[in-house]
Amino acid sequence: MEQKKIKAALLGLGTVGGGVYKLIQRRKDEMEQIIGTQLEIVKIMVHNLDKKREGIALSLLTDNWQEIIEDEEIEIIIEVIGGIEPAKTMILEALHAGKHVVTANKDLIAQQGRELLNAAEESGADFLFEASVAGGIPIIRPLKQCLAANELTDVVGIVNGTTNYILTKMFEENVSFESALVKAKELGYAEADPTADIEGLDAGRKVAIMASIAFHTRVVFEDVHTEGITKITEKDVAYAKDLDCVIKLLGVAHDTKEGIEVGVYPMILKKEHPLASVRDSFNAVFVHGDAVDDAMFYGRGAGEFPTASAVVGDVIDVARDIQYECTGRISCTCYKDTPIKKFEEVKNKFFLRMQVKNQPGVLACIAQIFGNHKVSIVRVVQKYVEETQAELVIVTDKVKEGYMKNALKELEDLEDIYEVSSVIRAYL
Amino acid sequence: MEQKKIKAALLGLGTVGGGVYKLIQRRKDEMEQIIGTQLEIVKIMVHNLDKKREGIALSLLTDNWQEIIEDEEIEIIIEVIGGIEPAKTMILEALHAGKHVVTANKDLIAQQGRELLNAAEESGADFLFEASVAGGIPIIRPLKQCLAANELTDVVGIVNGTTNYILTKMFEENVSFESALVKAKELGYAEADPTADIEGLDAGRKVAIMASIAFHTRVVFEDVHTEGITKITEKDVAYAKDLDCVIKLLGVAHDTKEGIEVGVYPMILKKEHPLASVRDSFNAVFVHGDAVDDAMFYGRGAGEFPTASAVVGDVIDVARDIQYECTGRISCTCYKDTPIKKFEEVKNKFFLRMQVKNQPGVLACIAQIFGNHKVSIVRVVQKYVEETQAELVIVTDKVKEGYMKNALKELEDLEDIYEVSSVIRAYL
Numbered sequence: 001m002e003q004k005k006i007k008a009a010l011l012g013l014g015t016v017g018g019g020v021y022k023l024i025q026r027r028k029d030e031m032e033q034i035i036g037t038q039l040e041i042v043k044i045m046v047h048n049l050d051k052k053r054e055g056i057a058l059s060l061l062t063d064n065w066q067e068i069i070e071d072e073e074i075e076i077i078i079e080v081i082g083g084i085e086p087a088k089t090m091i092l093e094a095l096h097a098g099k100h101v102v103t104a105n106k107d108l109i110a111q112q113g114r115e116l117l118n119a120a121e122e123s124g125a126d127f128l129f130e131a132s133v134a135g136g137i138p139i140i141r142p143l144k145q146c147l148a149a150n151e152l153t154d155v156v157g158i159v160n161g162t163t164n165y166i167l168t169k170m171f172e173e174n175v176s177f178e179s180a181l182v183k184a185k186e187l188g189y190a191e192a193d194p195t196a197d198i199e200g201l202d203a204g205r206k207v208a209i210m211a212s213i214a215f216h217t218r219v220v221f222e223d224v225h226t227e228g229i230t231k232i233t234e235k236d237v238a239y240a241k242d243l244d245c246v247i248k249l250l251g252v253a254h255d256t257k258e259g260i261e262v263g264v265y266p267m268i269l270k271k272e273h274p275l276a277s278v279r280d281s282f283n284a285v286f287v288h289g290d291a292v293d294d295a296m297f298y299g300r301g302a303g304e305f306p307t308a309s310a311v312v313g314d315v316i317d318v319a320r321d322i323q324y325e326c327t328g329r330i331s332c333t334c335y336k337d338t339p340i341k342k343f344e345e346v347k348n349k350f351f352l353r354m355q356v357k358n359q360p361g362v363l364a365c366i367a368q369i370f371g372n373h374k375v376s377i378v379r380v381v382q383k384y385v386e387e388t389q390a391e392l393v394i395v396t397d398k399v400k401e402g403y404m405k406n407a408l409k410e411l412e413d414l415e416d417i418y419e420v421s422s423v424i425r426a427y428l
Numbered sequence: 429m430e431q432k433k434i435k436a437a438l439l440g441l442g443t444v445g446g447g448v449y450k451l452i453q454r455r456k457d458e459m460e461q462i463i464g465t466q467l468e469i470v471k472i473m474v475h476n477l478d479k480k481r482e483g484i485a486l487s488l489l490t491d492n493w494q495e496i497i498e499d500e501e502i503e504i505i506i507e508v509i510g511g512i513e514p515a516k517t518m519i520l521e522a523l524h525a526g527k528h529v530v531t532a533n534k535d536l537i538a539q540q541g542r543e544l545l546n547a548a549e550e551s552g553a554d555f556l557f558e559a560s561v562a563g564g565i566p567i568i569r570p571l572k573q574c575l576a577a578n579e580l581t582d583v584v585g586i587v588n589g590t591t592n593y594i595l596t597k598m599f600e601e602n603v604s605f606e607s608a609l610v611k612a613k614e615l616g617y618a619e620a621d622p623t624a625d626i627e628g629l630d631a632g633r634k635v636a637i638m639a640s641i642a643f644h645t646r647v648v649f650e651d652v653h654t655e656g657i658t659k660i661t662e663k664d665v666a667y668a669k670d671l672d673c674v675i676k677l678l679g680v681a682h683d684t685k686e687g688i689e690v691g692v693y694p695m696i697l698k699k700e701h702p703l704a705s706v707r708d709s710f711n712a713v714f715v716h717g718d719a720v721d722d723a724m725f726y727g728r729g730a731g732e733f734p735t736a737s738a739v740v741g742d743v744i745d746v747a748r749d750i751q752y753e754c755t756g757r758i759s760c761t762c763y764k765d766t767p768i769k770k771f772e773e774v775k776n777k778f779f780l781r782m783q784v785k786n787q788p789g790v791l792a793c794i795a796q797i798f799g800n801h802k803v804s805i806v807r808v809v810q811k812y813v814e815e816t817q818a819e820l821v822i823v824t825d826k827v828k829e830g831y832m833k834n835a836l837k838e839l840e841d842l843e844d845i846y847e848v849s850s851v852i853r854a855y856l
Binding site: 019023024027030031033034130136137138141142145146147148149150151216272274276277278279282284289290291292293294295296297298299300303305306308309310311312313315316317320321324325326328329330333335 | 447451452455458459461462558564565566569570573574575576577578579644700702704705706707710712717718719720721722723724725726727728731733734736737738739740741743744745748749752753754756757758761763
């Protein structure tokens, strides 16, 4: 075991990069105890050299990638720039050069994971990305190692803090989606352009990564059907409460006999489910395996230090592997090639809220259409009735998405139905 | 990297041992994919060779330890006998012989962890014990690796399924401790002699192990103050509900400026706390670190396959280390020697329920005594009043255990107080 100092370079000095640098500084002595040698950030790559950065020695900064990639003493590259390029090129160059890479880049892993992991495997390098899913929550390592003896069949997670904060506000303070979003922006939970969060794209990337690891089959972002929470109304919230349920934006991945199902959509779920009590901007990932049964991992899915916690945890592991000369020890675990199910084939339960003509025979007509499309109704609630109009809520049994789509299309053409106001999937 | 088959021996074929054997058989092909070579159980040590065991080849069984320890081809020993001896001697002999050990033995780790980890370190062997705490829930590896960048200050867990089942029944079905215990025995959640569970001893061992890892200081079972749940009554449950709380048996470990606090006792905690929604026989461990903030790990804390999931996960990791020639990679992480705080110095909030004389001045008298002993009262509820007797509930602020003990002693000597019916700590 060599006792030489291990040198690392940090790519990016935004929120997460700053957190990583500070955390490594703060835990210097402890890390030496854990790893058995010192770990030092010797270069930080930034876009703008002139920007003032408190507590960072100017000599560390560079805007020249060559300075880093050509420095043979730098063994670990910590990529926290985010996005596809230039991160991808840099990571590939680093791996080809035999350097080890730790990244928090979910966009990249969810789209180009295979290429990156192959590059790592070819050069026997460590390539770790714990921070790419659910921020500080340990999930990649538990899936890859602790639960390795399991056939995992279900991974269901609240993996976007912004939308969970919004839904929590809507539930606990009876406010609309719009005003909850305003509040989320005020608190810095939502970005100026919140599309990636509220439309489920961010969650979709994380689900792709988790599904790949859990089911040993490469799942990419494009495989994930994504829907957001913008259509959830205060009335939906009220009905969910009546059903002793909450509404959560869930990233859902199931390994079924007919293939892998992956999606992100708001779902109604029972208050007793462990995911139901995950409040505010917290994240949680619920897992089911044939041996472990149900398990859940809960914590902060974003933020400077929670994300840095995961990044630096990975860095410590890489340093340990360097010390023990066993880098590449945990590599790609996608040794299967299970097909991804077409979304129309995925089965879900549904909560449907619709405005219908208040006259006899309407429900019979709706039931007839559902019957024709193989949709079983398990519950009907009619709560608000005006002279000419009634609001009907229908909860269905599991049915293929394709069938439901066709049934809804036919319903919408019906004269007696003014509007299908909400279509929310149910995890009951 | 060698491609030879890795041979393991299993010590013990009880519930967990049976699960481990079945799981390894079931996942044979997958494990080969993960590890890169085959893993095989070549010997199983049992107490009674004559007992019928379905699905196990007789040729695997032995009651002779020498056959295993002297077999140089056996590289991994899986110890699931439990208890101190003969497990300890066997593990030490195995480690000294350079074999790697995976164990689920909490009694042993909580009492003799240092000696065993030292032996592993001396011979450069892997010594893993994920299953010793909270069954199938990944907790040891997350604490040692994923959260290694954190200064962890709090580990609070529901780590005994029997007592959590009993408390859940008491809360949800308003039954007494006694009848919930009967139900737990019927379902096989409680043993014929349930002492270790209901008195908090089992939880105490797990807390000692978790505290050692989280705070990098060896904490042994004897350091843990343990109290059980036998004194919790239906009335306590009713009051807890009034306060929007639940009662849980918590294993509590805090790293404070004045030393480490470790204890197991029933605590009243707010319904919003993530641990409050952990129902039935499920376990969960809540962790706080300076970078990750709050995190929680939830799942099955016991049972044949959940425990086997953790054991076999460790076995896979050992096999991988053998393949990569990096055994001993994760060894003892107790590089500190933080003192353990005396229990009298530990500060807690309290919920006190007492029967007092129904006359003016009693509360003043109680408040006076509390004041003398530095106990601050934050809430007083008087709900049930009879002609001569009243029931008084007092919730206090944080106070040293020693002060509270003295205050209670003085209260009990008071003529106006008939009985202090409940003393429950509060995690509010």
